[in-house]
Amino acid sequence: MxxxxxxxxxxxxxxxxxxxxxxxxxxxxxxxxASGPADRTIDCSDLLVLPAAVDMHVHMxxxxxxxxxxxxxxxxxxxxxxxxxxxxxxxxxxPISSPDALHARVYEARSHSLCSFAINSSVTFDTPxxxxxxxxxxxxxxxxxxxxxxxEALSExxxxxxxxxxxxxxxxxxxxxxxxxxxxxxxxxxxDRLRSAAGELRAVEAVRQCNSAGxxxxxxxxxTNASVIAAAAAGSVEVTPHHLFLSHEQFEPTDxxxxxxxxxxxxxxxxxxxxxxxxxxxxxxDHAPHTRAEKQAxxxxxxxxxxxxxxxxxxxxxxxxxxxxxxxxxxxxxxxAPAELLGIPPAGFSPGDRADFALYPRSALPxxxxxxxxxxxxxxxxxxxxxxxxxxxxxxxxxxxxGEFSRGSPAWFAGKGFFPR
Numbered sequence: 523m524x525x526x527x528x529x530x531x532x533x534x535x536x537x538x539x540x541x542x543x544x545x546x547x548x549x550x551x552x553x554x555x556a557s558g559p560a561d562r563t564i565d566c567s568d569l570l571v572l573p574a575a576v577d578m579h580v581h582m583x584x585x586x587x588x589x590x591x592x593x594x595x596x597x598x599x600x601x602x603x604x605x606x607x608x609x610x611x612x613x614x615x616x617p618i619s620s621p622d623a624l625h626a627r628v629y630e631a632r633s634h635s636l637c638s639f640a641i642n643s644s645v646t647f648d649t650p651x652x653x654x655x656x657x658x659x660x661x662x663x664x665x666x667x668x669x670x671x672x673x674e675a676l677s678e679x680x681x682x683x684x685x686x687x688x689x690x691x692x693x694x695x696x697x698x699x700x701x702x703x704x705x706x707x708x709x710x711x712x713x714d715r716l717r718s719a720a721g722e723l724r725a726v727e728a729v730r731q732c733n734s735a736g737x738x739x740x741x742x743x744x745x746t747n748a749s750v751i752a753a754a755a756a757g758s759v760e761v762t763p764h765h766l767f768l769s770h771e772q773f774e775p776t777d778x779x780x781x782x783x784x785x786x787x788x789x790x791x792x793x794x795x796x797x798x799x800x801x802x803x804x805x806x807x808d809h810a811p812h813t814r815a816e817k818q819a820x821x822x823x824x825x826x827x828x829x830x831x832x833x834x835x836x837x838x839x840x841x842x843x844x845x846x847x848x849x850x851x852x853x854x855x856x857x858x859a860p861a862e863l864l865g866i867p868p869a870g871f872s873p874g875d876r877a878d879f880a881l882y883p884r885s886a887l888p889x890x891x892x893x894x895x896x897x898x899x900x901x902x903x904x905x906x907x908x909x910x911x912x913x914x915x916x917x918x919x920x921x922x923x924x925g926e927f928s929r930g931s932p933a934w935f936a937g938k939g940f941f942p943r
Contacts, residue, residue: 527552528918530560531879533567536871537850546877549917554871566881572853573869574606574878574914575835576860579742579760579806582610584630591811591897593634599895600637601922603832604880604911607866607935608637611664612644619644621657628658628934636927637916640935647680651687655939660864661694664742667725668700670783670826682732689737691939694863696740699725700784707822710770714785719746722784730756740863743808745784746791750798758803758863763830763837765795768902778817778824779902799847805855807834811898829896833889836908840886843909866935877918880911
């Protein structure tokens with residue numbers, strides 16, 4: 523006789539209207555339907571149950587940047603926002619540009635992260651692409667086609683060579699496509715002008731022209747309707763909650779809490795971005811925390827980047843409750859699509875799926891930075907409606923419940939080229 527299930531989520535309302543019990547055994551879904559005994563059951567009659575998010579664009583900091591964030595605080599923030607997998611970007615200090623640096627980053631995450639994770643490789647003129655692929659990099663980039671925080675831009679020739687080498691590995695290249703003009707970066711309006719929407723669109727086209735090898739491309743944080751449409755013709759498209767929910771007009775002109783690359787756009791451009799919703803493949807946070815003190819420097823000196831891993835899905839679910847978007851779209855863009863793009867086993871309700879879930883109430887509350895878990899201590903989404911999870915399941919174990927964390931069994935997801943030493 524098989525052993526009892528470790529967990530059963532009872533009365534789960536699935537997309538499409540069916541109600542089922544989700545049985546979990548040994549970290550995966552074993553059955554969806556009528557259930558039997560279990561070590562623990564949770565009645566989900568009044569809850570929204572989602573496959574947990576895969577946030578494929580975070581900057582977990584750590585090391586010399588631990589005042590901003592580290593793996594423990596960042597992973598707590600991820601779990602408290604319903605994300606059980608995060609993909610760390612390689613523009614760290616030092617950058618993830620060698621197999622040894624990648625191994626050290628994996629060790630750091632394994633030692634401190636409460637959620638599952640993957641690590642991307644940086645892309646520079648001298649990155650050992652094959653070596654990084656065999657060392658376990660999940661993907662390459664974000665690859666900077668314009669300079670940003672802790673990331674140096676590649677020339678068109680360097681990008682063309684890198685894409686050829688990445689394609690030879692069968693890997694995914696994620697691209698930060700911007701164009702940066704000269705000028706005085708004194709406020710949010712000038713920041714928008716210097717990293718313009720038109721320049722972003724030109725950069726997308728330039729990246730496409732550089733990809734003569736036919737490498738799989740993923741365009742990070744597209745910020746306008748036109749850029750989304752153009753990028754969708756060349757690869758997969760990612761958009762952030764801050765470009766969907768925030769505009770620079772919602773801030774005081776010199777408030778660097780809203781400074782980010784690509785910039786927050788005008789209110790009109792923000793609304794137009796929603797019109798491209800169906801062309802967006804992935805919602806990712808681009809979680810890039812800095813301390814409040816750093817953000818209070820004169821605008822031109824303040825770093826670009828904002829926290830978002832904890833508020834990403836909650837903001838989207840508030841939009842679901844307001845009937846602006848569908849629950850199925852949120853599941854697709856925050857969980858299913860990123861897992862497919864990256865080759866990570868999917869979370870879901872079918873037998874064999876990774877048993878990672880987030881259980882949400884059916885009501886929203888205003889975002890309160892004092893209740894969030896990022897070390898940076900602020901949120902540009904303060905006051906916006908959001909639906910935060912009541913409980914989060916990782917590998918069949920409840921690891922977050924009513925504000926309390928417990929350590930489960932987080933996994934490292936290495937890329938398909940991983941060859942253990």
